[in-house]
Amino acid sequence: MIFTGSLLAACAASAQNADFVDAVFEVDEAAMIRAVNAQGGNLTNLTFQITAPGQAGAAFPGVASQVMYLQYTSVKSAAPDDQRALSVDVVGGDFPAGVSLSLAANPAGTGSTGSGHEVVLSNSQQSGVLVTGIGSAYSGTGAGQGIPILHMVNFATENLDAATAGVVSLQYTLSNY
Amino acid sequence: MQLARLRGSLLGAASLACLCAQGQVVVRNGLSHFHTLGESATGVIELYNASDQPVTALLSVDSLWGTQRSIQIPSEVGLDAGERMAVPYNWPSADSSSQGTRIYVTTAAVEDALIEVAGTVRFKVSMRYAVDLYRGPIGDEVELTWLGDSVHVTNAGPNFWVGTCFTLQGLERGTQRIASGVLRPGDRRTWVLPPESDGVWLENVRGQVTASLRP
Numbered sequence: 602m603i604f605t606g607s608l609l610a611a612c613a614a615s616a617q618n619a620d621f622v623d624a625v626f627e628v629d630e631a632a633m634i635r636a637v638n639a640q641g642g643n644l645t646n647l648t649f650q651i652t653a654p655g656q657a658g659a660a661f662p663g664v665a666s667q668v669m670y671l672q673y674t675s676v677k678s679a680a681p682d683d684q685r686a687l688s689v690d691v692v693g694g695d696f697p698a699g700v701s702l703s704l705a706a707n708p709a710g711t712g713s714t715g716s717g718h719e720v721v722l723s724n725s726q727q728s729g730v731l732v733t734g735i736g737s738a739y740s741g742t743g744a745g746q747g748i749p750i751l752h753m754v755n756f757a758t759e760n761l762d763a764a765t766a767g768v769v770s771l772q773y774t775l776s777n778y
Numbered sequence: 779m780q781l782a783r784l785r786g787s788l789l790g791a792a793s794l795a796c797l798c799a800q801g802q803v804v805v806r807n808g809l810s811h812f813h814t815l816g817e818s819a820t821g822v823i824e825l826y827n828a829s830d831q832p833v834t835a836l837l838s839v840d841s842l843w844g845t846q847r848s849i850q851i852p853s854e855v856g857l858d859a860g861e862r863m864a865v866p867y868n869w870p871s872a873d874s875s876s877q878g879t880r881i882y883v884t885t886a887a888v889e890d891a892l893i894e895v896a897g898t899v900r901f902k903v904s905m906r907y908a909v910d911l912y913r914g915p916i917g918d919e920v921e922l923t924w925l926g927d928s929v930h931v932t933n934a935g936p937n938f939w940v941g942t943c944f945t946l947q948g949l950e951r952g953t954q955r956i957a958s959g960v961l962r963p964g965d966r967r968t969w970v971l972p973p974e975s976d977g978v979w980l981e982n983v984r985g986q987v988t989a990s991l992r993p
Contacts, residue, residue, distance in 0.1 A: 630808030633828070636903050647901045669903065679959030680967060681910070682810035697899055754899060768900045774882070776908035777809040 630682065634673040634775050641744035644669055649754045651700075651761065660758040670747030671773065673710070674739045684778035687732040687748070689720060693770030696724045699760025702769075703753040706731035710748070712738030717748075721755075722771075733778075803835040803857060803885045804828055805907045812940065812960045813913040814983075815874060822864035823881065823909050827857035834886040837865065842878030842910060843963075847871055849879050849911065854886070869913060876914030876937055876963060883907045912960065916940050918986040920961070922978065924993050928970050929978050933961035941982035945975035946989055952979065 636644045649664045677683050689704060696702070701723035708714035713736025720729030732748060740747045807824040827833050836854050851867040867881070884906040919935030933939045939961040945952030956969050956978065971978065977991040 631804070631806065632809050632907055633802075633804040634905050634907075635802055636905060645903055647903065649899045649901075651897055651899065678808045678810070680957065681960055681962055681965060682808050683957070683959060683967075685809065692904075693902070700899055702901070752901070763897055766898050768902055770902045770904070772884075772904050772906055774906050774908050775809070776880075777910055 630678045631674050631676045632685070632775055633675070634671055634687075634773070636773070637670045637672055637747060639668060639670070639745060641670075641742070641746070647752055649752075651754070651756065651766075661756070661761065664754045664756075666751055666753040669750045669752060670740075670745070671750060672740045672742060672747035673735075673775070675712075675735050675737060675775075677713075677736045680778075682777040683736065684715075684733070685735040686715075686730055686776055686778060687735065688728065688730045688774045688776065689722070690772050690774065691722055691727040691769060692772045694768045695765075696722075696769055697765040697767055698762040699756050701726075701755045703751075703755055704729070704731060705751045705753075707749055707751075708732055708735075709746070710738045710740040712736060714738050714748075731773075802828055802905065803833055803883065805883060805909060806862070809908060810910045810960070811912065812938065813869075813911075814938070814940065815913070815915050819869035819913060820866060821911070822866050823851075823883070824862065824864050825855070825857060825883065826862045827859060830859045832856060832858050835865075836882075836884045836886055838882045838884075840880040840882060842880045842912075844877040844914070845873060845875045846879070847873050847877060851881060867911065873913075874915060877912065878962065879911045881909045881911060883909060912938065912962065914938050916982060916984060918982050918984070918988065920980055920988050922980075922988065922990045924990070925968075927973065928968050929990070930966060930968050931961070931978075931980065932966045933963055936963050938962060939965075939982055941980060943969055944979040944981065945972060946977035946979045946991065948976060949989075951981070951987075951989075 638644045647667050703721050705719045706717040708717050715732045715734035717732055803825050806826050811821050813819055825835055834856050857863055915937045917935035917937030920939050921932045921934045923930045942958040943956040945954040980988045
């Protein structure tokens with residue numbers, strides 16, 4: 602509303618000194634995204650520690666899930682860039698033996714925030730789509746704002762091999778529909 | 779004639795500012811570009827370094843569909859803090875077939891390599907943008923099916939459909955534009971009609987019309 606008012610005021614001011622005024626409106630077709638932690642700080646990696654149980658005979662306890670927030674600004678355009686999608690790919694490294702990663706996205710923000718989906722990544726499943734139907738929307742920039750992506754490490758004790766701990770590179774892609 | 783060029787990028791600038799110091803390149807001119815045959819097969823991908831540090835943007839080419847002709851585009855460009863850059867691309871040869879090429883844009887990582895620690899699983903996270911470039915002839919083979927107040931529009935031909943969907947008033951084109959853009963071969967869109975309209979009028983950029991009355 603303030604933006605519109607400023608433009609109108611500018612048009613009016615210019616019109617006093619000219620016979621004709623053309624106002625050309627250009628809106629960036631913005632596509633911006635970044636990963637942050639719960640405090641709103643930059644996030645470049647997530648670490649999960651799979652620790653031994655406290656008592657002999659017990660299975661390894663589950664690992665607490667972690668949330669990454671994807672903050673974004675999206676201004677859509679004409680088809681086919683009228684809807685955008687967020688996907689994830691494994692682009693490097695191997696999952697440790699017996700380990701997979703579940704990801705769940707819940708759309709958040711103001712505007713057309715789309716629909717969230719769940720993805721399970723492993724050595725046999727290397728990609729998936731987390732959010733579809735993002736239009737013109739934005740998430741906010743503060744702590745706790747953005748699309749929360751819940752990361753949960755799944756494993757069964759009998760399938761683990763401590764020698765296969767490792768680093769897996771995940772790449773999140775913002776694309777058109 | 780005086781031209782008062784009032785850029786709407788004030789809004790964009792405000793939102794871009796919040797990403798300063800985050801070390802990331804962003805795409806400013808959309809994630810899809812279409813070039814019809816007969817016009818220049820060149821274009822640009824506009825990048826902006828929203829950080830306060832110089833960064834390197836990496837651009838890699840991937841096939842999308844259709845006949846693949848090599849596209850000329852830099853594989854990496856350096857951007858100073860706050861710099862905007864138009865990265866040019868060009869199809870060097872003419873081709874009458876529909877083509878789709880995807881350009882991935884990432885920011886080169888500057889962090890140290892992660893060290894593997896026994897008993898831990900680390901996930902290194904990065905972001906990228908997929909910018910799709912299309913080139914080819916324009917067709918008019920669209921199919922319309924109705925579902926309540928919505929119309930499903932499918933590009934049933936082998937070529938791109940490029941045009942605008944208007945409302946239908948009586949048997950004439952209405953004044954209200956519902957949607958516009960490019961439908962790739964096989965693309966399907968669902969558009970909701972305003973209740974006072976009688977149907978849809980799809981007109982491609984060559985003036986070919988497909989219209990349908992609301993059932």
